[in-house]
Amino acid sequence: MKRPIEIAAAGTMLTALVAGLAVPPDAVQGDVQRIMYVHVPSAWLAYLAFGVTLIASVAHLRTRDLRWDRRAGASAEIGVVFTGLALATGMLWGKPVWGVWWTWDARLVLTAAMFFVYLAYLALRRATDDPVIRGKRSAVFGIVAALQIPVVHFSVVWWRSLHQPPTILRPGEPQIDPPLLFALLMAVTAFTVLYAALLRRRVELAEAEDALLTTARIEEPVAGSAVVGPLSRGEGA
Amino acid sequence: MSDWGWVTIAYVLVYGTLGTYLVSMTSRIRRARRAQDGR
Numbered sequence: 001m002k003r004p005i006e007i008a009a010a011g012t013m014l015t016a017l018v019a020g021l022a023v024p025p026d027a028v029q030g031d032v033q034r035i036m037y038v039h040v041p042s043a044w045l046a047y048l049a050f051g052v053t054l055i056a057s058v059a060h061l062r063t064r065d066l067r068w069d070r071r072a073g074a075s076a077e078i079g080v081v082f083t084g085l086a087l088a089t090g091m092l093w094g095k096p097v098w099g100v101w102w103t104w105d106a107r108l109v110l111t112a113a114m115f116f117v118y119l120a121y122l123a124l125r126r127a128t129d130d131p132v133i134r135g136k137r138s139a140v141f142g143i144v145a146a147l148q149i150p151v152v153h154f155s156v157v158w159w160r161s162l163h164q165p166p167t168i169l170r171p172g173e174p175q176i177d178p179p180l181l182f183a184l185l186m187a188v189t190a191f192t193v194l195y196a197a198l199l200r201r202r203v204e205l206a207e208a209e210d211a212l213l214t215t216a217r218i219e220e221p222v223a224g225s226a227v228v229g230p231l232s233r234g235e236g237a
Numbered sequence: 238m239s240d241w242g243w244v245t246i247a248y249v250l251v252y253g254t255l256g257t258y259l260v261s262m263t264s265r266i267r268r269a270r271r272a273q274d275g276r
Contacts, residue, residue: 006259017252021244031240038251081258085251092247194255201262208269213256215273 009197012190016041019183026180035093037183041191042086043111047149049079049195050118053056054149057142060135069135072142073125074202076118078195081116098162106155107163114152117145129213 020037052061056072059065090108092100102108156165167176176184 009265013252013255017248021250025240032243034244035247038247042251081254085254088250089247092243092250096238096243143254198255198259198262201259201266205269208266208273212269212273 001102003197003200005193005197005200009190011196012186012193016183016187016190019093019186023179024177028130032093032096035089039086039089039093039185040184040188042082042089044084045191045195046079046086046114047153048192049075049082049144049199050114050149052199053079053121053142054146057139057146060139061143064132065137066131066135066169066210069139070203070206071132071199073122073138074199074206076121076142077202078198080115080118080122082191082195083118083143087111087115103162105162107152107161110148110152110155114145114148117148121145129217131210131213 016037020034023034025031026033035045052075053072056068056075060068060072087108090111094103095101121138121141124141125134128134128137155161156163
């Protein structure tokens with residue numbers, strides 16, 4: 001069944017698609033600059049998703065409530081998807097504009113590092129079936145991993161970089177023409193609504209998986225006793 | 238490749254990935270619930 005948030009996500013994503021393809025091309029880069037309307041929102045949403053993981057991790061450590069742990073894990077997985085998309089679309093934009101798919105630039109390398117760190121976070125979550133141990137370990141990891149988010153964002157300011165500096169989140173007026181700014185903000189809004197829809201679904205999935213795991217753990221001793229039953233009888237004879 | 242070629246690949250990649258991710262999650266939720274009901 002479609003929920004209002006999913007209908008809103010579909011609507012805003014469609015509007016963002018039309019806006020991204022209909023606004024005038026960039027004066028310098030031409031039409032290829034339209035990749036910005038999917039590249040920048042992907043990168044921003046990765047920050048947001050990992051920021052939510054940080055908040056949920058802190059909340060889990062304070063309350064020991066597993067619902068916060070599920071939110072942290074769900075948001076991290078979505079963040080990894082958005083980081084992967086930011087990296088991929090960055091390469092697709094870099095090839096025609098810079099002439100290379102990849103360069104060992106601070107922003108690019110740190111974004112790739114962030115991608116792998118959160119992949120490790122997801123792997124850590126699967127290292128145990130015990131939700132209490134999983135929650136504690138991954139909350140600590142989620143808090144430490146978040147330290148790299150500002151480093152990734154400000155890398156273009158702190159180090160000399162091939163990647164362009166911030167266009168909107170910078171001191172002074174945004175350095176972008178209003179129609180292009182509108183399309184970019186529309187895309188960021190659409191991706192944020194989609195993130196909310198994805199998060200809700202992913203949390204629902206985590207709840208269903210945890211319920212299944214709990215049922216399996218309850219049933220385990222019963223199944224085990226059936227298997228070892230004959231051996232027990234043999235031992236008794 | 239033309240500018241529009243690069244743009245098309247990027248948009249198909251992003252919209253396709255996010256759409257597939259949402260659909261796959263919905264199907265995984267259904268599967269998990271079916272397994273839970275079957276126990």
